[in-house]
Amino acid sequence: MLSINLVKNIYFFNIGGYGNDDNYFQWTSKFYNKNPHFQIKITRNPPHKNIFYTINNPDITIVYYAKDDTVFTIAGHPNLQSQLLEAMLEFLVDEFYEMYDSSLLTTCYGDTCDVFDGFSMVVLDLLNNFDEKNLIKITRVNCKGCDKKTQEVIIKKSLISNSNSSTTPLVFIHSGHALLIYIDKEFKVRGSQLVDVSY
Numbered sequence: 001m002l003s004i005n006l007v008k009n010i011y012f013f014n015i016g017g018y019g020n021d022d023n024y025f026q027w028t029s030k031f032y033n034k035n036p037h038f039q040i041k042i043t044r045n046p047p048h049k050n051i052f053y054t055i056n057n058p059d060i061t062i063v064y065y066a067k068d069d070t071v072f073t074i075a076g077h078p079n080l081q082s083q084l085l086e087a088m089l090e091f092l093v094d095e096f097y098e099m100y101d102s103s104l105l106t107t108c109y110g111d112t113c114d115v116f117d118g119f120s121m122v123v124l125d126l127l128n129n130f131d132e133k134n135l136i137k138i139t140r141v142n143c144k145g146c147d148k149k150t151q152e153v154i155i156k157k158s159l160i161s162n163s164n165s166s167t168t169p170l171v172f173i174h175s176g177h178a179l180l181i182y183i184d185k186e187f188k189v190r191g192s193q194l195v196d197v198s199y
């Protein structure tokens with residue numbers, strides 16, 4: 001079970017146009033008192049589609065993903081692991097295309113669009129009932145860089161189920177260092193090593 005209160009720690013979720021400022025849907029937490037406009041703007045032009053991108057700033061972590069001509073963006077507290085945000089974003093993208101025909105997106109432009117207002121219910125349901133969606137697994141690893149302290153690592157389930165190999169690599173970046181871990185199909189850590197990173 002996730003021990004994080006997502007209602008308080010997810011700041012906003014946005015759906016908008018690729019390469020432009022069009023807003024199709026915006027949900028902002030009542031616990032987040034900043035205007036997310038500029039953060040959303042920098043996510044609108046990812047170099048590739050269908051790849052998750054992360055921005056990890058001291059005050060916010062943002063994960064975004066472009067599909068066709070639409071960009072999906074989620075953001076929350078900087079301590080949230082990006083695998084958690086990816087799992088949530090993936091779920092919301094799937095739900096969105098299940099609920100709405102993508103041709104509806106072409107009816108929206110500019111800053112205001114109310115076609116997708118009902119999607120707020122889906123966002124709130126995910127925040128309040130995250131565990132029952134079964135999107136992640138939490139595993140433990142002893143980290144050499146943390147003086148062998150046990151760290152909890154969140155893994156989105158689709159990372160493992162979509163992987164062709166019996167062990168899937170994941171780089172867990174935390175406290176100024178990076179641990180490369182290998183996860184098996186049962187979400188157990190089969191090996192780990194500290195690796196150098198360059199930002």
Ligand SMILES: [Zn+2]
Binds near residue numbers: 143145146175177179
């Ligand atoms: Zn560590």
